[in-house]
Amino acid sequence: MNIIVLVKQVPDTTEMKIDPIHGTLIRTGVPSIINPDDMAGIEAALSLKDHYGGTITAVSMGPLQAERMLREILGRGVDQAVLLSDAKFAGADTWATSTTLVAWLKRQSYDLIIAGRQAIDGDTAQVGPQVAEKLGIPQVSYVESIEECNGTWLTLSKAYEDYSELLEVKLPALITTLSSMNTDRGMNAVDAWAAYDKPLALVHFSDLSIPETDVGLKGSPTQVKKTFTRSLETASLKSNLSPEEAARLITDVLIKTMEA
Amino acid sequence: METKDILVFIEQRNNVIQNVSYELLSEARKLVKQIKHVKFEVVGILLGNNLGQLPHDVLNHGADRVYVADHPELSHYSTLRYTHVISELIKQHKPDSFLIGASVIGRDLAPRIAARIDTGLTADATKIEINPNEENTSELWITRPAFGGNLFGTIVCPNHRPQMATIRPQVLDADFYQLNRPGIIVNLPYKPMEDNVRILNRIEKHQSGPDITHAQILISGGRGMLEHFELLDELAQLSGGVVAASRGVVDKGAASKDIQVGQTGKTVRPRLYLACGISGAVQHTAGMDKSETILAINSDPQAPIFSVATIGIVGDAKTILPLVIENLKHHKLKHH
Ligand SMILES: Cc1cc2nc3c(=O)[nH]c(=O)nc-3n(C[C@H](O)[C@H](O)[C@H](O)COP(=O)(O)OP(=O)(O)OC[C@H]3O[C@@H](n4cnc5c(N)ncnc54)[C@H](O)[C@@H]3O)c2cc1C
Ligand SMILES: Nc1ncnc2c1ncn2[C@@H]1O[C@H](COP(=O)(O)O)[C@@H](O)[C@H]1O
Numbered sequence: 292m293n294i295i296v297l298v299k300q301v302p303d304t305t306e307m308k309i310d311p312i313h314g315t316l317i318r319t320g321v322p323s324i325i326n327p328d329d330m331a332g333i334e335a336a337l338s339l340k341d342h343y344g345g346t347i348t349a350v351s352m353g354p355l356q357a358e359r360m361l362r363e364i365l366g367r368g369v370d371q372a373v374l375l376s377d378a379k380f381a382g383a384d385t386w387a388t389s390t391t392l393v394a395w396l397k398r399q400s401y402d403l404i405i406a407g408r409q410a411i412d413g414d415t416a417q418v419g420p421q422v423a424e425k426l427g428i429p430q431v432s433y434v435e436s437i438e439e440c441n442g443t444w445l446t447l448s449k450a451y452e453d454y455s456e457l458l459e460v461k462l463p464a465l466i467t468t469l470s471s472m473n474t475d476r477g478m479n480a481v482d483a484w485a486a487y488d489k490p491l492a493l494v495h496f497s498d499l500s501i502p503e504t505d506v507g508l509k510g511s512p513t514q515v516k517k518t519f520t521r522s523l524e525t526a527s528l529k530s531n532l533s534p535e536e537a538a539r540l541i542t543d544v545l546i547k548t549m550e551a
Numbered sequence: 552m553e554t555k556d557i558l559v560f561i562e563q564r565n566n567v568i569q570n571v572s573y574e575l576l577s578e579a580r581k582l583v584k585q586i587k588h589v590k591f592e593v594v595g596i597l598l599g600n601n602l603g604q605l606p607h608d609v610l611n612h613g614a615d616r617v618y619v620a621d622h623p624e625l626s627h628y629s630t631l632r633y634t635h636v637i638s639e640l641i642k643q644h645k646p647d648s649f650l651i652g653a654s655v656i657g658r659d660l661a662p663r664i665a666a667r668i669d670t671g672l673t674a675d676a677t678k679i680e681i682n683p684n685e686e687n688t689s690e691l692w693i694t695r696p697a698f699g700g701n702l703f704g705t706i707v708c709p710n711h712r713p714q715m716a717t718i719r720p721q722v723l724d725a726d727f728y729q730l731n732r733p734g735i736i737v738n739l740p741y742k743p744m745e746d747n748v749r750i751l752n753r754i755e756k757h758q759s760g761p762d763i764t765h766a767q768i769l770i771s772g773g774r775g776m777l778e779h780f781e782l783l784d785e786l787a788q789l790s791g792g793v794v795a796a797s798r799g800v801v802d803k804g805a806a807s808k809d810i811q812v813g814q815t816g817k818t819v820r821p822r823l824y825l826a827c828g829i830s831g832a833v834q835h836t837a838g839m840d841k842s843e844t845i846l847a848i849n850s851d852p853q854a855p856i857f858s859v860a861t862i863g864i865v866g867d868a869k870t871i872l873p874l875v876i877e878n879l880k881h882h883k884l885k886h887h
Contacts, residue, residue, distance in 0.1 A: 304698050385662065386671060412698055414814075415674035417662035420630075424666035429747040430630055432659045446751070451655045457752040464747070512671030512711040516692060518704045528857055530865040537848070537864045538874030541825070544846055544862070545790050545875070546882060548768055548823040 292345035292440065294336045295399060297392065297406040297422070298329040298364060300357040304411050325360050327470035328407030334473045335437055336405055337368050343440060346370045348399070352380055352391055358491065365486035366478035372489070377496040382508030385413075389421035391506050394499040396426060403445065404465040408433055419467035431460050432467040554712045555589070557582060558646035560637070561597040561609050561617070562656055564628075568597075568608060571652030573725035575718060576613035578679060579650060580727050588687040591647065592616055596640055598633055600626035610734035613727040617734065618644075622741040628656050629746050634663045636741065641668055646713045647689050650679075653717035661717045671708035673716040679723075682707070691716070696814075696837055721764070721818045722841055756809075761793045763810050768792030769821045771812060771839070774799035775828020775849065775868060780806065782872045783827065789879040795819065797829045813838035827868040831856025848872075 302321045325333075336347045349364045351357050352375040361372040373395070380391055396404070404426075406419035416432070423430035431449055438446040444459045450469060460466070478486075496506065504510055532540065557579040562569040572595075579593040592615040597606060600623050609617040620636050641649065641664070649664075651657040653675045665672035678694040693716045694705045708714040763769060770787045772780055777800060787794045796806035798813055812819055814834040824842035829835060831847070831854055839845070840859045847860035848868040857863035864871070 302698070307698060384671065385674075386665065386669070389666060413674075414697055415662075416658050417665070417672060417674055420659060420662035421666040424634070424663045430659070430663070431748060433655050448754070449655075454756055455754040456750055457754065459749045459751055461747040512669075513673060513706050513708050516705040516707045518702055520702060527861070528852070528863040528865065530852055532864060532866065534866060534870045534874055537866050537871045538878055540862070540864065541846060541848075541871065541875045542878035542882070544823065544844065545768070545825075545879065548844070549790055551822070 292339060292343045292402045292442075293400060294339060294345060294347045294403045294405060295396065295401045296329070296332050296336050296347060296349045296369070297404065297418070298333065298349050298351045298360070299326045299407070299410045299412075300324070300351065300353055300360045301326045301410055301412045323356070323360070325363065326407050326410045328409055328468055330407075330475050331470045331472045332405040332407055332468040333364055333367060333369065334475055335434075335468055337476065338473070339403070339437065339440065340368070345402075348373065350375070350392065350395065352376070352383075352388060361491055362486050363478065365489045365491070366483040367476060368479075368482050370489065372491045373494055374491065375494045375499075379496040379503060379507050382511065383506060384511035384513045385415050385417035385421055386512050387506055387508075387510035389418050389425055390501065390510065391499065392418070392422055393425040394501045395494060396422065402462045404428075404463070406465065406467045408467040408469050416467070419465060423465035426465070429460050429464045430466070431458055431464065434466045434468050435472050554645045554647040556592045556594045556644070556646050558594045558596060558641070558644070558649040558713065559614065560649070560651040560657065560660070561595045562652055562654060563597065563599045563602070563605065564656075566599060566602065566605065568605060569652060569654065569720075570725060571654060571657075571718070571720040572609075573612045574720070574723040575650045575652060576609070577725050577727040578718075578723045580613045582679065582681060582691075585681045586689045589689065591689065594618065594644070594646065596637055598625045598636060600624075606736045610736070611729055611732045612725070615734050616737065618737050618739050620739040620741045622743070624743055624746075625741065627750060628660075630659055630663055630748065631746050632744060633660055634667060635744065636739065638664055638667045640739065641713060648691055649713040649715045651715070651717045653719045657717050661715060665715050670711040670713060670715055673706040673708070676706075676716045676718045677722045679716065679718065690714070696833070719818060721820050763793050763795045763812065763819055764817050766793035766819070767822045769795045769812075769819060769824050769839075769842075770827070771795040771797070771824060771829060772800060772806075772827050773797040773829030773835075774803070775830075776800070777803060777805055779869055779872075782869070782876070785876055786825075786872060786879070789876060789883070792823075792825075797835050799830075826856050826860070827872065829856050830854050831859060
């Protein structure tokens, strides 16, 4: 089984702070991590490989620093990695990102493509389905577990808001994985050493035969008009109440709500 | 590019129209009213089987026209079939914008359609407005949180139509309803097609407690209340409320994921949200800041929860809550 995993390097959004004076996002010093939903995809690919054999390729579009993330992924037992990197790709929305990834994917052979459900920087959950559409293959998003594969059909469970569905999807297909579906096995010493000898290819814009108007900021139908942080509305803050006074206040609000 | 109208995806599951679709119809009505230079209609698209009365419900909730595809193959959501039917309709009707609820189904369907018809799609939005800087425009300004809610962005789609967005459930009001509202129902033809995804089984998730998304009063606890959730349980019982929690608590295994509020939990909008020992990280407040009244107790005066609270109390919840419980018991005795 040949599997391609789409991975993105993202800033650890839990470590982000807001500059209280300028109301801007402080990005310096924020560590870069493998997107959590993608990590689940890698683990899912590794365990499919454990069962059914095959090769795993990890692909990312991003700046050159993503190479480090790809080495870490190779260190987990992934066979090869590809980084699509070019200044022309910068500023891509999901349409342009999926177009760029697909330009490369179209030339590959695969049984299964795994993307993360969503990336924690943009939180869109759109790149996976858009890649599937542009490749003309079926998709199953929000996958919470993979049950089995008979070579033609893959059986898996998809999470809805308040129920799950057991589904069968015909290969080749694309699935998007939830970070909760498994736990990262981490790097083992053998693979960690081997990671530096495994192939990691760099692909530039000129290697993909697509028009410049389809990639990066220029190729993006959506544009960011403005960004802002939440304005801090000041609450009526009671800082000097005794516990009894505080309890009285809360009781009054509760009773008012209960009896309204 | 000649485009018209605002199209809304009407999501039904088991022939129940999801509330987010009604929220979008109400919002679309407000938007068409603000677009003054041209006359736009609100148009629904509803897919399913044996839909009966449902198209009329769509009209009553604000659509001027509803396209209906009714066929056994459409009874359950199918990425392939729904994408096909809706993309064909878009090519034919040429809507100016297209709104979809940001449910699991909506977030599976919308990107697939946007890729097929090559237009822009804004994900998981929390606010929609008409470009406030120009007259005679129908350009949508769509605002959404990003970077885990640390930053908000306003997104536009200047050169492609329809402008598409998925909108988070429960952030807009479903406040339009008019019984027997006249409108046009158009039946769409449907040709059966083989799906490459088959549904084998549906597994209900057992809901261990009451549903926090429908509660009027939520008694919510964070890490500051760890090991003291029995206070919250008792308070919920006395007030007819339901207990909710932050991820900080769920991650510690002290509460079930069903009751987690926030970006990766549920979006709630109760009449009263009592936040006890919750710091109020943006990922948490993203799921509760639309509550009618927010009462927060936190021992740290700098806690960010106070910036969304209606009333903030600096103090120790473990001391205050037992007193509230006593007060409520007293109140009940007096009034019985
Ligand atoms: C991608 C992503 C998604 C996330 N999604 C969610 C989500 O859906 N929901 C969510 O909740 N979080 C979410 N988080 C986590 C979020 O960032 C916070 O880490 C989490 O909400 C913190 O939980 P907490 O407020 O209970 O804990 P803490 O941050 O530890 O806060 C505890 C608070 O209790 C106060 N306190 C302590 N003792 C007392 C006392 N005796 N009386 C009164 N106050 C007291 C403290 O002052 C402190 O402010 C997400 C994070 C990421 C990265
Ligand atoms: N630049 C990228 N390179 C590789 N994969 C990506 C990229 N952007 C998004 N993806 C994949 O698409 C998923 C969804 O991303 P998003 O639509 O941005 O939320 C991610 O979890 C990745 O698997």
